[in-house]
Structure formats: structure tokens, C-alpha cells
Amino acid sequence: MTSEAIPGRRRALTREERKVIIASSAGTVFEWYDFYLYGALASIIGAQFFAAYSVTQQSIFALLTFAAGFIVRPFGAIIFGRLGDIVGRKYTFVVTVVLMGAATFLVGLLPTYHTIGVAAPIALIVLRMLQGLATGGEYGGAAVYVAEHAPHNQRGFFTSWVNTTPTLALLLSLVVIMFTQIALDAGFPPVEQPDGTTLSAFKAWGWRIPFLLSAVLLLISLYVRLQMQESPAFQRMKAEGAASAQPLREAFGEWRNIKIGLIALFGLVAGQAVVWYTAHFYALFFIQNILQVDQFTTNVLVAWALIAGVGFVVAFASLSDRIGRKPLILGGCLLAVLTYFPLFEHLTRTANPALYRAQSNVEVTVAADPADCAFQFNPTGKVAYSSSCDIAKAALAQRAVHYRNEEAAAGTVASVRIGKVQPIAASDADFAVKVATALAAEGYPNPGHAETVKIPIDPSAGLANVAKVFDIWSAQKLTIIGILVLLIMFAAMTYGPIAAALVELFPTRIRYSGMSLPYHIGNGWFGGLLPATSFAIVAATGNIYSGLWYPVIVAGATVVIGLFLVPETHKTVDEYTRS
Incomplete structure (x- = not known):
């Protein structure tokens, strides 16, 4: 590849180009829809x-199972990247979409822990890993395929449509979940569980329906993918006999290409990943699980923010065709570093004012032997977290309590001191009740508190509740949506240009393999592990904002590395991609 002045000017899309973008993006929306259902x-x-x-442990294990799909994404990038560079972009698309669709459909049929015991979470993790493998092969192929159809000076604009698919897919998953929840909870009675608890119809069995609906989307996506033609750049390269026989060895066995991959990973993708996943997943988790906002309200607010922010991806990607990829990607990371803490604090103050006041005014201390406290990050799910310290912290984490850690003598049973109340030992038979009572006395709100943001629905009204999705016209709700839109805007600055930047860094013969691995290591590991890592940091430190240090540090490192080591690529051309 060479970097030189780009001839020509921007022009309207041809019919064939629109077909390429629509076909690539439609299939990719389906794959991300499947992948994100679990997260939602x-x-x-x-x-x-x-x-x-x-x-608390259920939340951590559920997030880690979500992360399992991200952990294996780089392996999918290796497998399907090699296939895409040898066999072609089109056929790789077909394999990934079938694998994703089958795994998602099976999640909807999977028996739960109450039915088959420990085999249930094991099977769930296996299916999540299959989804991750499929995703690892999907994005790189879609980005390369579209970029190789694009004019040199519009690669950012063309590939941005592929980059809108994760946001559109998350929005689609939230909408399907909301409508399914409304319909089922209105039409079916609650279900008693084997442990004696009662769940709504949606929580008991209706959650399976969005997964099962993926079978319909699979058939549509498969049909679309089969109509696609191979990319012209790949066809010309094959015709000239210039394709790589060993793309993995060439991409990751030669230092010049390894160096490009490392620079791409740490100087671009790692920061992009944590900024994107903070905006789209950690913010959703933070509002629902930490700020105690109900699921329906959370989904509605996030959905409106996604709708308001989706255009940013195309806008910033198109801008990158003019001013370059680097300024926007690094600028989005820098804005995240500077604003995350005040934005999430404002989110708390707005969404749950009573909780914010209690966190600010009530002093809570956990006194424990440090050796008794675990860092609750456990990918295998084998640790029960039954020590007195972990019991104490779990009780506080469930209520989003700010607490200070105090070191106690070795062997001391952990205790919690809330305000001026006498310390409550974690070994106390009534520990949970006493902690709840003391927190309530000091002003900590219970879930459903009157000041907590809420869009109320009436189960007896059935589908009439659909109108509630427009119940956002209050200062409290609009402020929350505005904060979420800002987070999505930072994410769009980093994500909009990323596909074009990565495509331009690697030569055509190893492009699929070369760009896919750093992209999926960044987004699969740095991004995918963000919710579980951040939540574990929160549980360990007793501060609901401390989990933000993870994305802030990673994004900050990307700014520094990218500033000095990443070349600008928006004027790059190569001999196989048309002008």
C-alpha cells in the first residue's frame, strides 16, 4: 500500500455500492442482534x-458468561480471517452467519439450572463461545468487503454503515425485549419457581422468545449473503496470483506486520473498545443494576439515546475522510478520560437522587481481614465467595452503598458499621435484615423509591403500554438521555472511523487476517471484559464510580500511544482497490 494524494472527489453512491452496503450491514445487524441479546x-x-x-455473584457470573463470547473472538478472527484471505470474503460471511444463528437459537431452548443443574451454565458458556467465534469472523470480513468496494476518498463513509450495525442491533434487541415483555406480562400469570419465588412470565420463560426469533432473521440474512458477489479487490488479486498462501504466517510471523498489529491494537482499538462498551453496555448495567432503575425504564431510556446517537457514527466517519482517522479516534478517547467521572456522577444524581444523597452523607465502613476478601472476578464460576468479608460486601453492593474498607486483625470476622449504628458482624444470623434496616434508617432508598426515574407500566393494559415508550418528556428523563447521548457521541468518534483506519493499515493479501485479530483482541478482551472487571472493582472498593478507572486508564494509554506511533491513513491507496 502507498500513501499519496487521492484523485477524484466525493460522489453519490451507485446502485451496486448501495447493494453492497445494505447486504453487508443487514447480515451484520443480525449477528450483533444475536450477540447482544444476552447482554441486554x-x-x-x-x-x-x-x-x-x-x-451479587449471579450478576458477576452472568457478566462473565457474556464476556466469554468476547474472549474467544480473537480465535474466530484467526480462523475466519485465514479463510477469508484464502477462499474469499463472501463465503466466510455465509459460515459465520449460520454459526451465529444456530448458537443463538439453541440458547432459547436451553434448560435452566433448576432443570439440569450445573450442565445448564456449562452449555450456556459453550454456546456463548460459539457466538464469539462467529462474531470474530464477521466484523473484519464486513469491513474489508465494503472497503474494497469503496472509492479511496470515501472509505470512512462507506464502512461507517457497517459500524452502525452494533448500535442498530443493540437497539433492535432492546425493542424486541420491551415489546415481548409488555405482551407476555399482560397476557400470562406469574410463574412460581422451584425455590418458592415468583417471577413474571417474561422473566420465567418469555426471555427465550427473542432468542428463538433469531431463526427467522437467520433465514433472511442467509438469503442476503448468498446473493452477494466477491469483492473486486480480492478477485483482481486472485486473478493476478498475488493472494497469500499463508496469510496467518505472513500477518503474524513477520515483524513488519506484527508491529502494525500491535500499534493498531494499543494505539487505536483498545481505547475505541472501552469507550464504545462503556457507552453501550456498562452504562446500561450501571443504570439498571447499580442505580436500581427497573429494566423497562432502563431499556426505554437507552433505546432513545441510541436512536438519537446512531447518526454520529456516519457523521464522524465521513468527517474522517476529510481530516483523518487519528484526530477523531484519539479525540473521542480523550473526551472519555476527561468526562467519565463527572458524567456518571451526574447520571446517579439524576436517575436516583435519594441514593446519591445517601452515598454523599452516610458513612459506611467494612472492617475485615484483607486476606478474607476476594476480588470477585471469577471466569470459572467455581468460587462461592462465602467468607465474612465477601458476605458483607455483597450485601452492600446489592444496594449500591458507598463504603470504606478498614483493615482488621488477621482472623477477625468482617463487620459493617453504618452511620452511628454499632458494627454488625457478617456472622450474625440476622445480618442481612439488620443491614437493610440500618441503611433504610440512614436514608438509603429501596428499589422503586419515588424519586428514582421510572416509566410506569400497567400489566393489565396489555399492548397499550407500548405508548409508554414515548413517556420521556420530563427533565429527569431527558437529562439521562442527554448524558447517554454524550457517551454514545464519544463512542461514535472512536468507532466511526475505526474500520477504515484498520483496513488502510494492512495490505490486501493479508487484510482480513491482519485487521481482524487486533480488532477482536481490543473489542473482545479490553471491551468485552469491561462490565465484569468494572463491577468487580466496584465491589472491591466500595465506590460505584471506581469501575470507571478501567476504561479511563485504557483510553488514556491509547491517546498517548496513538499520538506518537499511529500513522495517519486516510489518504492511503493500493493497487487492488479501485479509485
Whole structure:
């Protein structure tokens, strides 16, 4: 590849180009829809498949199972990247969409822990890993395919449509979940569980329906993919006999290409990943699980923010065709570093004012032997977290309590001191009740508190509740949506140009393999592990904002590395991609 002045000017899309973009993006929307269903339903699925653990542990294990799909994404990038560079972009698309669709459909049929015991979470993790493999092969192929159809000076604009698919898919998953929940909870009675608790119809069994609906989307996406033609750049390269026989060895066995991959990973993708996943997943988790906002309200507010922010991806990607990829990607990371803490604090103050006041005014201390306290990050799910310290912290984490850690002598049973109340030992038989009573006395709100943002629905009204999705016209709700839109805007600055930047860094012969691995290591590991890592940091430190240090540090490192090591690529051309 060479960097030189780009001839020509921007022009309207041809019919063939529109077909390429629509076909690539439609299939990719389906794959991301499947992948994100689990993230949107993580708390419900955690209760169904990790029933043997406490509520806090269920949340951690559910998030880690979500992360399992991200962990294997780089392996999917290796497998399908090689296939795409040898066999072609089109046929790789077909394999990934079938694998994703089958795995998602099976999640909807999977028995729960109450039915088959420990086999349930194991099977769930296996299916999540299959989804991750499919996703690992999907994005790189879609980005390369579209970029290789694009004029040199419009690569950002063309590939941005592929980059809108994760946001559109998350929006689609939230809308399907909301409508399914409304319909089922209105038409079906609550269901008693084997442990004696009662769940709404949606939480008991209706959560399966969005997964099962993926079978219809699979058939549509498969048909679309089969109509696609191979990219012209790949065809010309094959015709000239210039394709790589060993793309993996060439991409990751030669230092010049390894260096490009490392620079792409740490100087671009890692920061983009944590900024994107903070805006789209950690913010959703933070509002629902930490700020105690109900699921329906959370989904409505996030959905409106996604609708308001989706155009940013195309806008910033198109801008990158003019001013370059680097300024926007690094600028989005820098804005995240500077604003995350005040924005999330404002989110708390707005969404749950009573909780914010209690966190600011009530002093809570956990006194424990440090050796008794675990960092609750456990990918295998084998640790029960039954020590007195972990019991104490779990009780506080469930209520989003700010607490200070105090070191106690070795062997001391952990205790909690709330305000001026006498310390409550974690070994006390009535520990949970006493903690709840003391917190209530000091002003900590219970879920459903009157000041907490809420869009009320009436189950007896059935589908008439659909109109509630427009119940956003209050200062409290609009402020929350505005904060979420800002987070999405930062994400769009980083994500809009990323596909074009990565495509331009690697030569055509190893492009699929070369760009896919750093992209999926960044988004699969740095991004995918963000919710679980951040939540574990919150539980360990006792501060609901401390989990933000993870994305802030990673994004900050990307700004520094990218500033000095990443080349600007928006004027790059190569001999196989048309002008």
C-alpha cells in the first residue's frame, strides 16, 4: 500500500455500492442482534442459570458468561480471517452467519439450572463461545468487503454503515425485549419457581422468545449473503496470483506486520473498545443494576439515546475522510478520560437522587481481614465467595452503598458499621435484615423509591403500554438521555472511523487476517471484559464510580500511544482497490 494524494472527489453512491452496503450491514445487524441479546438480558439469565449463587455473584457470573463470547473472538478472527484471505470474503460471511444463528437459537431452548443443574451454565458458556467465534469472523470480513468496494476518498463513509450495525442491533434487541415483555406480562400469570419465588412470565420463560426469533432473521440474512458477489479487490488479486498462501504466517510471523498489529491494537482499538462498551453496555448495567432503575425504564431510556446517537457514527466517519482517522479516534478517547467521572456522577444524581444523597452523607465502613476478601472476578464460576468479608460486601453492593474498607486483625470476622449504628458482624444470623434496616434508617432508598426515574407500566393494559415508550418528556428523563447521548457521541468518534483506519493499515493479501485479530483482541478482551472487571472493582472498593478507572486508564494509554506511533491513513491507496 502507498500513501499519496487521492484523485477524484466525493460522489453519490451507485446502485451496486448501495447493494453492497445494505447486504453487508443487514447480515451484520443480525449477528450483533444475536450477540447482544444476552447482554441486554444478563440479569435475568444470571438468575436462571446461576441460581445456586447469591444475587451479587449471579450478576458477576452472568457478566462473565457474556464476556466469554468476547474472549474467544480473537480465535474466530484467526480462523475466519485465514479463510477469508484464502477462499474469499463472501463465503466466510455465509459460515459465520449460520454459526451465529444456530448458537443463538439453541440458547432459547436451553434448560435452566433448576432443570439440569450445573450442565445448564456449562452449555450456556459453550454456546456463548460459539457466538464469539462467529462474531470474530464477521466484523473484519464486513469491513474489508465494503472497503474494497469503496472509492479511496470515501472509505470512512462507506464502512461507517457497517459500524452502525452494533448500535442498530443493540437497539433492535432492546425493542424486541420491551415489546415481548409488555405482551407476555399482560397476557400470562406469574410463574412460581422451584425455590418458592415468583417471577413474571417474561422473566420465567418469555426471555427465550427473542432468542428463538433469531431463526427467522437467520433465514433472511442467509438469503442476503448468498446473493452477494466477491469483492473486486480480492478477485483482481486472485486473478493476478498475488493472494497469500499463508496469510496467518505472513500477518503474524513477520515483524513488519506484527508491529502494525500491535500499534493498531494499543494505539487505536483498545481505547475505541472501552469507550464504545462503556457507552453501550456498562452504562446500561450501571443504570439498571447499580442505580436500581427497573429494566423497562432502563431499556426505554437507552433505546432513545441510541436512536438519537446512531447518526454520529456516519457523521464522524465521513468527517474522517476529510481530516483523518487519528484526530477523531484519539479525540473521542480523550473526551472519555476527561468526562467519565463527572458524567456518571451526574447520571446517579439524576436517575436516583435519594441514593446519591445517601452515598454523599452516610458513612459506611467494612472492617475485615484483607486476606478474607476476594476480588470477585471469577471466569470459572467455581468460587462461592462465602467468607465474612465477601458476605458483607455483597450485601452492600446489592444496594449500591458507598463504603470504606478498614483493615482488621488477621482472623477477625468482617463487620459493617453504618452511620452511628454499632458494627454488625457478617456472622450474625440476622445480618442481612439488620443491614437493610440500618441503611433504610440512614436514608438509603429501596428499589422503586419515588424519586428514582421510572416509566410506569400497567400489566393489565396489555399492548397499550407500548405508548409508554414515548413517556420521556420530563427533565429527569431527558437529562439521562442527554448524558447517554454524550457517551454514545464519544463512542461514535472512536468507532466511526475505526474500520477504515484498520483496513488502510494492512495490505490486501493479508487484510482480513491482519485487521481482524487486533480488532477482536481490543473489542473482545479490553471491551468485552469491561462490565465484569468494572463491577468487580466496584465491589472491591466500595465506590460505584471506581469501575470507571478501567476504561479511563485504557483510553488514556491509547491517546498517548496513538499520538506518537499511529500513522495517519486516510489518504492511503493500493493497487487492488479501485479509485
